[in-house]
Amino acid sequence: MTQSPALVWFREDLRLSDNPALTAALDHGPSLCLYIFDTSPERRALGGAARWWLSRSLTALSAAIAARGGELLVMRGDPAEILPRIVREAGIEFVAWNRRYDEPAIALDKVLKAEIAASGVTVESFNAALLNEPWQVKSKAGGPMQVFTPYWRAARERGTPHAPLPAPEAIRQAKLPAALRSMTLSVDELSLEPRKPDWAGGLRASWTPGEDGAQARLTDFLDEGLGGYRTERDRPDMPATSRLSPHLRFGEIGPRQIWQAVQMALETGETTGSPADAEKFLSEIGWREFSYHLLFHNPELAKRNFNRRFDAFGWEQDAAGLAAWQKGLTGYPIVDAGMRELWQTGWMHNRVRMIAASFLIKHLLTDWRAGEAWFWDTLVDADPANNAASWQWVAGSGADAAPYFRIFNPVTQGEKFDPEGAYVRRFVPELAKLDAKFIHRPWSAPQAALLDAGISLGSDYPRAIVDLDFGRRRALSALAQLRAGSGSEAD
Numbered sequence: 085m086t087q088s089p090a091l092v093w094f095r096e097d098l099r100l101s102d103n104p105a106l107t108a109a110l111d112h113g114p115s116l117c118l119y120i121f122d123t124s125p126e127r128r129a130l131g132g133a134a135r136w137w138l139s140r141s142l143t144a145l146s147a148a149i150a151a152r153g154g155e156l157l158v159m160r161g162d163p164a165e166i167l168p169r170i171v172r173e174a175g176i177e178f179v180a181w182n183r184r185y186d187e188p189a190i191a192l193d194k195v196l197k198a199e200i201a202a203s204g205v206t207v208e209s210f211n212a213a214l215l216n217e218p219w220q221v222k223s224k225a226g227g228p229m230q231v232f233t234p235y236w237r238a239a240r241e242r243g244t245p246h247a248p249l250p251a252p253e254a255i256r257q258a259k260l261p262a263a264l265r266s267m268t269l270s271v272d273e274l275s276l277e278p279r280k281p282d283w284a285g286g287l288r289a290s291w292t293p294g295e296d297g298a299q300a301r302l303t304d305f306l307d308e309g310l311g312g313y314r315t316e317r318d319r320p321d322m323p324a325t326s327r328l329s330p331h332l333r334f335g336e337i338g339p340r341q342i343w344q345a346v347q348m349a350l351e352t353g354e355t356t357g358s359p360a361d362a363e364k365f366l367s368e369i370g371w372r373e374f375s376y377h378l379l380f381h382n383p384e385l386a387k388r389n390f391n392r393r394f395d396a397f398g399w400e401q402d403a404a405g406l407a408a409w410q411k412g413l414t415g416y417p418i419v420d421a422g423m424r425e426l427w428q429t430g431w432m433h434n435r436v437r438m439i440a441a442s443f444l445i446k447h448l449l450t451d452w453r454a455g456e457a458w459f460w461d462t463l464v465d466a467d468p469a470n471n472a473a474s475w476q477w478v479a480g481s482g483a484d485a486a487p488y489f490r491i492f493n494p495v496t497q498g499e500k501f502d503p504e505g506a507y508v509r510r511f512v513p514e515l516a517k518l519d520a521k522f523i524h525r526p527w528s529a530p531q532a533a534l535l536d537a538g539i540s541l542g543s544d545y546p547r548a549i550v551d552l553d554f555g556r557r558r559a560l561s562a563l564a565q566l567r568a569g570s571g572s573e574a575d
């Protein structure tokens with residue numbers, strides 16, 4: 085270790101363990117730990133739920149750094165101005181960060197790397213977020229991949245991910261000149277949490293942001309949740325998935341750590357899960373990797389149809405339908421339960437995300453980008469790669485997507501995956517007393533059953549906003565027109 089000061093710039097890697105940039109900085113010398121809340125116009129502003137998460141996550145990171153003798157310096161503004169200034173004025177000789185993969189971040193990092201390196205300072209970037217860099221997995225012809233199964237096979241053939249790094253025991257802090265000290269803020273001063281109104285009560289009750297919360301969730305999942313994951317992961321009425329997504333999104337835990345923990349739990353028998361459950365779970369981590377691969381090679385994934393033929397698709401402008409969907413008032417219980425779970429907890433079960441997204445895109449014929457934007461604002465795990473890739477997957481416009489003509493029926497999906505209606509009862513309490521036979525189709529309940537359950541359709545709970553058969557036929561006809569127009573397959 086030298087005595088020359090280093091700087092680690094935290095971004096989407098809000099953890100101390102398996103953080104190669106942090107380890108490299110501390111190996112170099114006394115370090116400044118920096119987080120910049122990026123307000124530059126190039127950056128897509130975080131949604132409300134993600135801002136709440138970030139606030140809590142920074143508080144946790146700050147405490148963890150302080151417990152090791154360091155300090156998390158929090159600033160707000162344009163990193164293109166702030167970072168070079170700190171490097172200059174604090175006499176930093178080594179800068180480290182972990183890579184991000186969205187276009188504006190890549191562009192910013194390139195500029196900063198060149199500028200700082202030109203002043204004679206060493207800059208190094210690392211991979212903390214992925215098992216494989218997006219450019220490391222290639223097709224046989226050496227290009228990007230567009231289909232998940234061969235992608236994941238090729239990724240697996242690259243071998244076991246390397247072992248995660250331990251968290252540093254101590255953090256030796258570099259000196260911060262007074263002029264820079266005056267630029268620092270407390271996490272509270274970033275004002276990321278909602279105040280008037282404070283709508284985050286459901287988020288606080290549901291989550292523990294931060295590295296410790298992430299590790300605890302992983303341990304619980306391996307102890308109790310992994311068993312049966314393969315068959316139960318589609319059941320929103322069961323606690324069958326890991327709920328690690330927001331922790332992964334903010335880098336409070338990395339995929340190498342998850343990978344290793346799964347393998348160790350299997351070896352020691354400290355999990356209820358079977359090798360088949362583990363394989364399925366890791367393949368979902370694989371979908372995350374694949375989404376980042378797609379984003380890296382298609383920087384406009386959240387804005388443009390991956391399949392450009394969909395640019396001519398005849399979307400409806402249904403403002404009332406969109407508003408009903410957002411509020412969970414479509415009259416389709418599984419869709420409404422999902423949208424209300426999202427609003428209350430900042431998260432929605434994957435199966436229900438698919439059903440709700442399909443309903444918006446197909447039955448309401450609304451452009452997937454309106455749904456992507458709503459999820460971006462309301463999900464605690466709102467992710468530049470996973471969200472965009474998943475919306476395009478449902479829309480049929482994405483890589484390796486569900487074909488557009490595959491339209492989820494919210495009634496039969498509800499009956500299959502929430503058979504007793506426990507999930508609907510939880511999030512749509514006005515239907516709580518309805519018999520399981522009718523819970524996913526309240527309009528077909530006899531008047532007496534509705535009366536018994538205390539429901540007056542149209543006042544306590546909305547009538548369906550669109551007829552499923554009509555919606556389905558309209559969607560298929562829009563697809564047929566697209567095909568006729570482009571003279572080729574749109575899916």
Ligand SMILES: Cc1cc2nc3c(=O)[nH]c(=O)nc-3n(C[C@H](O)[C@H](O)[C@H](O)COP(=O)(O)OP(=O)(O)OC[C@H]3O[C@@H](n4cnc5c(N)ncnc54)[C@H](O)[C@@H]3O)c2cc1C
Pocket residue numbers: 317325326327328329330332333365368369370371372373375432433434435437438441459463465466467468470471472474475478
């Ligand atoms: C319309 C739509 C939008 C979505 N938006 C997001 C988003 O913004 N952020 C996000 O993290 N996921 C998104 N997903 C994917 C998936 O729904 C969530 O990752 C999953 O529900 C998170 O719950 P979990 O952590 O319990 O998942 P688990 O089943 O425990 O899976 C473990 C991890 O694998 C990853 N993963 C699982 N499924 C997928 C998938 N289909 N695609 C990519 N990665 C996956 C996640 O990081 C997840 O935490 C979206 C899916 C759909 C259909």
